[in-house]
Amino acid sequence: MIIVLVTIVFAKSYAIESIPITISPDRDKVIFDGKWTFYWEWKRTSLTDLSYQDGTTMELRTAHQGNFVYVFVDDISDTTYTKGNDNAMICFDTKNNKSTNPDSDDYCFVSVLGSSNPITLQGNDSLALTNYFEKIPNPNNMTGVGGVSDENDRYTPTAHTGYEFKIPTDFIGRSNNYGFYVLIHHAHDDKYYSWPENSTNTGFLHIASPSKWGNLVSPDSSLPEFPIPLMILLSSLVFISYLTRAKFKDEWSNTY
Numbered sequence: 001m002i003i004v005l006v007t008i009v010f011a012k013s014y015a016i017e018s019i020p021i022t023i024s025p026d027r028d029k030v031i032f033d034g035k036w037t038f039y040w041e042w043k044r045t046s047l048t049d050l051s052y053q054d055g056t057t058m059e060l061r062t063a064h065q066g067n068f069v070y071v072f073v074d075d076i077s078d079t080t081y082t083k084g085n086d087n088a089m090i091c092f093d094t095k096n097n098k099s100t101n102p103d104s105d106d107y108c109f110v111s112v113l114g115s116s117n118p119i120t121l122q123g124n125d126s127l128a129l130t131n132y133f134e135k136i137p138n139p140n141n142m143t144g145v146g147g148v149s150d151e152n153d154r155y156t157p158t159a160h161t162g163y164e165f166k167i168p169t170d171f172i173g174r175s176n177n178y179g180f181y182v183l184i185h186h187a188h189d190d191k192y193y194s195w196p197e198n199s200t201n202t203g204f205l206h207i208a209s210p211s212k213w214g215n216l217v218s219p220d221s222s223l224p225e226f227p228i229p230l231m232i233l234l235s236s237l238v239f240i241s242y243l244t245r246a247k248f249k250d251e252w253s254n255t256y
Contacts, residue, residue: 017196017214019180020046024063027070034111034147034162036154042072043154050182050195059155060182060195062216068141069172071165074153078161078186081148083114085187088146088163091213092172093179098211101125102132106179106210107172111144111163118144118165123210131205139171180216183207 024044031037045063061072073088091108093099099106102123110119120142121133143166148159163184172178182195183206194200199208 018217019048019060019062019195019214021062021064021069021216021218022046023218024065024070027063027065027068030070030164030166032116032143032145032164032166034113034145034164035149036074036152036162039152039154041152042074045070045072050193050197052193052197056191056193058184058193064169064218067169069165069167069169071167073163073182073184074149074155075161075163075184076149076153076155076158078184079158080186080188081113081159081161082187084112085185086113086146086161087111087185088161089181089183089185089207090165090167091179091181091183091207091210092167092216093181093210093213094173094175096175096177096179096215098179098213099123099125100209100211102207102210106133108133108181108207109142109144109165109167111146111165113146113148113161113163116143116145118142121205129204131201131203131207133205133207139168141168142166142171176218178216179210179213181208181210181213 026044030041036042042061045061048060050058050060056077058076059074063070071090078086087110089108089110093106095105103125104123106123108121118138120136120138122136123132124134125132127134146163149162151157184193192200192206194208196214199212200206201208
């Protein structure tokens with residue numbers, strides 16, 4: 001029974017697309033300029049390959065250290081770039097409630113190519129005309145920068161766009177399972193690429209409904225590995241098994 005229950009819980013947890021995030025001890029060494037500033041800068045992070053049907057590829061790096069979540073979108077296919085227009089967005093559903101319309105626990109952060117002035121959006125389910133998001137002040141100590149690669153890039157010597165983010169957990173909260181969404185805009189051909197793939201909204205802002213977002217999962221989180229109800233059930237099963245064995249032992253002793 002225990003094996004079956006654990007299998008069911010794990011299957012449910014990973015039925016939705018997930019990206020791993022790992023703890024990294026050297027994130028404080030990152031220089032935020034939208035690229036690999038030195039060859040080892042983003043090496044000690046989780047790597048997720050993003051590829052699309054038209055041949056576009058990107059490398060997504062994720063990590064956390066201290067009070068921050070770090071994300072790097074290395075957009076290796078965008079070699080025809082437009083400063084001030086190309087951009088990347090990452091979104092967090094902090095409660096991971098997968099709401100149909102963005103609400104107050106949903107946040108998106110935008111880095112624009114050639115700029116170190118990011119944009120922060122918060123869900124507001126009463127603002128249908130703006131895709132249920134509104135612009136708010138950036139949180140303290142947040143960073144978002146878009147830049148162009150150089151010879152230090154690990155994947156290709158061809159210059160291309162990249163976007164680095166540093167998001168404070170004091171703002172989005174600490175969780176081992178955020179709802180997560182990525183949206184990249186190539187201005188030269190006005191194309192949008194998202195993760196999960198094919199979840200781009202055709203309306204204003206192009207942000208998909210949080211119900212279509214994936215998960216950002218931290219396997220090394222200190223939070224409980226199992227949900228509390230399951231822990232209670234498993235503890236009960238162990239206790240019942242102990243009582244049953246103890247009773248059987250007493251009956252065996254009295255009989256023989």
